Amino acid sequence: MDELLEQFLIEGRELVAQGGNDLAALAHDPQDAAAIDSAFRAFHTLKGSVALFAMQPAERLLHAAEDILERARKGANPLDGDAVTALLACLDQTDRWIDDMERQGALPGDAQGVSERIAALLTATPCEDTPAAPTPDDPADWIATLMVREASAIAQANAPLTAFRYTPDPACFFRGEDPLSVVEAVPDMVALAILPVDGAWPASKAIEAFSCFSILEGLSAASLDVVRAAFRLQPDQVQFAPIAPVEAVRQASESHGESRMLRVDSARLDAMADGLGDLIVAINSLTPLADTAQQQDRALALTIRSVQASIERAAGKLHRDLSAVRMVPLAPALRRLPRIARETADSLGKAVTLTITGETLEVDKQIADGLFEPLLHLLRNAIDHGLETPDQRRAVGKDRDGSISLSFQRSGDTVIATLSDDGAGIDPHRVRQTAIARGLITQEAAAALSDAAALRLILLPGFSTAATLTEVSGRGVGMDAVQAAVARLRGTVEIESIIGKGTRFSLHLPANALTTRLLVVEVGPERYGVSLDQVLETVRVDRAALMPVGGGLACVLRDRTIPLLDLAALLHLRGVEGPYAKLLITQSSGERVALRVDGFGERIDTVVRPATGVLASARGVIGSALLGDGSVLLVLDLPELAS
Amino acid sequence: MSVRIDGRTILLEGRCSVEDAETLLLALQEQPDASVSVEKVQKIHMAVLQILLALKPEIMGADASLFLSQNIFRSLIWNSDTGAKSF
Amino acid sequence: MPVTVLIVDDSKLARIVAGKALAELQPHWEKIEAGSAAQALELINHQSPDVALIDFNMAEKDGLELANELRVLLPDMPIAIITANIQDEIITRAREIGAAFVAKPVTPDTLEPFLSGAALRFRSKNT
Numbered sequence: 001m002d003e004l005l006e007q008f009l010i011e012g013r014e015l016v017a018q019g020g021n022d023l024a025a026l027a028h029d030p031q032d033a034a035a036i037d038s039a040f041r042a043f044h045t046l047k048g049s050v051a052l053f054a055m056q057p058a059e060r061l062l063h064a065a066e067d068i069l070e071r072a073r074k075g076a077n078p079l080d081g082d083a084v085t086a087l088l089a090c091l092d093q094t095d096r097w098i099d100d101m102e103r104q105g106a107l108p109g110d111a112q113g114v115s116e117r118i119a120a121l122l123t124a125t126p127c128e129d130t131p132a133a134p135t136p137d138d139p140a141d142w143i144a145t146l147m148v149r150e151a152s153a154i155a156q157a158n159a160p161l162t163a164f165r166y167t168p169d170p171a172c173f174f175r176g177e178d179p180l181s182v183v184e185a186v187p188d189m190v191a192l193a194i195l196p197v198d199g200a201w202p203a204s205k206a207i208e209a210f211s212c213f214s215i216l217e218g219l220s221a222a223s224l225d226v227v228r229a230a231f232r233l234q235p236d237q238v239q240f241a242p243i244a245p246v247e248a249v250r251q252a253s254e255s256h257g258e259s260r261m262l263r264v265d266s267a268r269l270d271a272m273a274d275g276l277g278d279l280i281v282a283i284n285s286l287t288p289l290a291d292t293a294q295q296q297d298r299a300l301a302l303t304i305r306s307v308q309a310s311i312e313r314a315a316g317k318l319h320r321d322l323s324a325v326r327m328v329p330l331a332p333a334l335r336r337l338p339r340i341a342r343e344t345a346d347s348l349g350k351a352v353t354l355t356i357t358g359e360t361l362e363v364d365k366q367i368a369d370g371l372f373e374p375l376l377h378l379l380r381n382a383i384d385h386g387l388e389t390p391d392q393r394r395a396v397g398k399d400r401d402g403s404i405s406l407s408f409q410r411s412g413d414t415v416i417a418t419l420s421d422d423g424a425g426i427d428p429h430r431v432r433q434t435a436i437a438r439g440l441i442t443q444e445a446a447a448a449l450s451d452a453a454a455l456r457l458i459l460l461p462g463f464s465t466a467a468t469l470t471e472v473s474g475r476g477v478g479m480d481a482v483q484a485a486v487a488r489l490r491g492t493v494e495i496e497s498i499i500g501k502g503t504r505f506s507l508h509l510p511a512n513a514l515t516t517r518l519l520v521v522e523v524g525p526e527r528y529g530v531s532l533d534q535v536l537e538t539v540r541v542d543r544a545a546l547m548p549v550g551g552g553l554a555c556v557l558r559d560r561t562i563p564l565l566d567l568a569a570l571l572h573l574r575g576v577e578g579p580y581a582k583l584l585i586t587q588s589s590g591e592r593v594a595l596r597v598d599g600f601g602e603r604i605d606t607v608v609r610p611a612t613g614v615l616a617s618a619r620g621v622i623g624s625a626l627l628g629d630g631s632v633l634l635v636l637d638l639p640e641l642a643s
Numbered sequence: 644m645s646v647r648i649d650g651r652t653i654l655l656e657g658r659c660s661v662e663d664a665e666t667l668l669l670a671l672q673e674q675p676d677a678s679v680s681v682e683k684v685q686k687i688h689m690a691v692l693q694i695l696l697a698l699k700p701e702i703m704g705a706d707a708s709l710f711l712s713q714n715i716f717r718s719l720i721w722n723s724d725t726g727a728k729s730f
Numbered sequence: 731m732p733v734t735v736l737i738v739d740d741s742k743l744a745r746i747v748a749g750k751a752l753a754e755l756q757p758h759w760e761k762i763e764a765g766s767a768a769q770a771l772e773l774i775n776h777q778s779p780d781v782a783l784i785d786f787n788m789a790e791k792d793g794l795e796l797a798n799e800l801r802v803l804l805p806d807m808p809i810a811i812i813t814a815n816i817q818d819e820i821i822t823r824a825r826e827i828g829a830a831f832v833a834k835p836v837t838p839d840t841l842e843p844f845l846s847g848a849a850l851r852f853r854s855k856n857t
Contacts, residue, residue, distance in 0.1 A: 176808075176845065
């Protein structure tokens with residue numbers, strides 16, 4: 001690739017990201033002068049860069065955007081939310097064009113039209129002498145206003161949209177109607193806005209609690225007929241308008257009629273994943289069948305095994321393909337974090353810079369969906385408890401603004417989310433004292449913990465109590481909520497902290513959540529599954545190498561002494577004594593622990609169903625897996641058993 | 644009862660039905676600078692929501708319902724961010 | 731004085747179902763039942779219900795016809811038509827007499843909006 005283009009791809013995307021951050025700040029405060037300045041520079045530089053290539057439509061669009069920012073910078077025309085939204089649509093489009101340049105070295109044929117459409121949004125934003133209130137009652141006007149307001153949703157859509165404006169009858173509450181429920185029933189909503197019926201919300205004293213004074217305007221990806229059906233009971237209160245997508249044109253010209261994009265309800269993918277899980281269980285049932293056949297007809301057994309292998313390969317490919325479809329970038333799930341960070345810091349009189357890297361990483365949808373909550377909690381916690389106040393920071397020679405970084409990286413089948421702050425760090429001594437004071441651990445046990453293990457005490461339920469939870473990070477839940485949320489995703493939490501320097505939380509999560517690799521282990525007469533994610537290694541050592549230490553056992557592994565627990569004893573079973581000890585090495589509370597088993601069985605790929613009912617309360621059980629022969633394998637949680 | 648007052652915070656919880664609109668309105672008229680926590684909201688009636696939109700109290704918490712958090716509360720927070728300054 | 735709800739449906743089972751949903755939502759409200767439109771009109775002679783839940787699909791006279799007659803006798807009463815299958819023609823007729831719809835089968839969830847609207851009306855009448 002041309003060196004110039006290569007550099008442009010790198011730099012252009014950085015500028016888009018910078019502009020995006022600035023616009024996010026402007027969405028929070030459209031008058032933020034520093035953000036306007038920075039956004040202006042990003043757009044200006046981008047404009048200069050695209051001018052080096054055959055990207056005239058992009059150049060013109062960026063020029064229009066730059067104009068708006070320039071006027072805002074001079075105070076001639078302050079920005080408003082609509083202008084910020086239109087600028088964002090412009091930036092998003094530039095980002096897509098950069099992708100096009102990378103793929104085919106040129107802009108798609110419709111670029112000119114797209115540029116004009118978005119530029120129209122930019123100029124449509126009421127920058128000139130901002131009128132106080134729009135005139136929502138002009139029938140044609142509501143559509144134009146809506147298109148500007150929802151510009152980014154429209155730009156992202158790749159199919160026609162249906163817009164509606166629903167003006168509920170003021171007395172509708174008395175008939176038992178809830179306009180919000182009505183709108184909730186509209187399928188495939190992509191945007192919703194609730195506006196005051198008179199152009200401005202009534203003042204507190206003028207409000208009548210049971211009179212409806214709202215208008216609901218929205219966009220749905222469903223067809224006009226489908227949207228109309230949702231309003232069947234209110235036909236006289238709704239107006240509709242079809243909205244042609246900006247994107248549909250682009251998609252169609254790109255695809256040459258073949259590989260078209262498809263919007264699929266994620267529930268359908270979930271159903272496919274479930275079906276695939278059942279298929280894998282069914283395939284596993286061939287193993288005992290082959291074993292039975294082996295006793296009568298070796299050739300038949302061999303054929304069954306080879307058939308099984310080819311079905312397994314096909315299912316494996318299906319699994320990979322399906323996993324890939326379910327892969328979504330993390331970025332959308334994180335979009336709210338920067339703003340929440342700013343708000344949280346503001347409310348505490350602190351200042352913070354949050355940098356997010358690696359958010360383009362793709363992970364299973366379930367992981368992306370499940371990650372927001374624990375990250376939000378860690379972030380609030382870092383700002384509230386991690387970062388010092390500006391005065392304290394100055395006193396110890398740190399920057400006034402705290403800095404928090406959130407990064408994502410992939411390592412094999414694992415995604416690692418790391419949140420680090422440059423705050424005061426966590427003092428393991430104080431953690432020990434608090435845990436003792438809360439009755440979570442005895443004085444002796446606390447003293448025996450390494451500092452690394454002591455830090456993990458903050459993850460215990462009951463460690464944070466109402467007294468220590470402030471309004472911000474508290475909300476009635478402690479760090480144990482993070483631990484629980486991550487455990488639900490079959491992940492682990494690691495904590496590192498240096499007093500005075502900061503704290504780093506790492507969440508290790510499986511990138512693919514559909515099936516789990518299990519190792520079957522034998523303990524006495526029973527067989528259990530253990531997740532290979534939790535097994536660092538399996539080793540076989542001479543029984544003579546086990547050493548009694550204190551009241552228990554230990555073994556030496558690569559010059560390190562690690563504690564050894566007997567799984568049979570933990571499960572109240574009678575183990576089998578043999579000449580060798582078979583060990584599973586796992587990690588519990590940051591320490592390596594060996595668990596002794598009687599034998600290793602096969603490795604299987606299967607769907608682990610979460611523990612329910614009685615099992616849910618059983619210590620050390622993650623869930624169960626259905627085996628091919630119809631029997632149920634309990635899946636153990638090694639770290640929990642070893643703790 | 645889905646509206647609970649805890650000091651300077653008004654907590655909305657569970658299914659906020661139409662009657663809750665009056666309770667919320669009175670509470671916000673009494674304490675105009677109170678915050679409203681929506682963390683435990685499962686469903687909110689239009690009557691209750693429009694009080695929040697009109698009076699723009701500080702909204703705390705991300706609620707449990709996906710529809711509400713994606714379509715309602717996000718824009719609510721957005722509006723109260725910009726609304727307070729441009730009016 | 732407790733609120734009285736008139737439930738009209740020619741299926742006893744359906745009346746039980748509606749009654750249960752009612753009891754769950756408004757345990758202090760009382761109910762009276764009628765197995766037909768005729769029986770409902772008969773009841774009105776000596777009892778005055780505050781709310782009516784009427785099944786649309788009844789043998790002799792459909793629910794909307796009954797609602798129409800009740801509307802004349804009790805102009806302010808909240809009326810809901812219970813139906814599994816709402817046709818546009820029914821919607822227009824129901825709108826004309828100011829009746830609401832409750833989807834069949836009646837559950838606390840489907841009944842709740844109508845009842846809370848009715849409750850609201852009694853409340854604002856009292857204050």
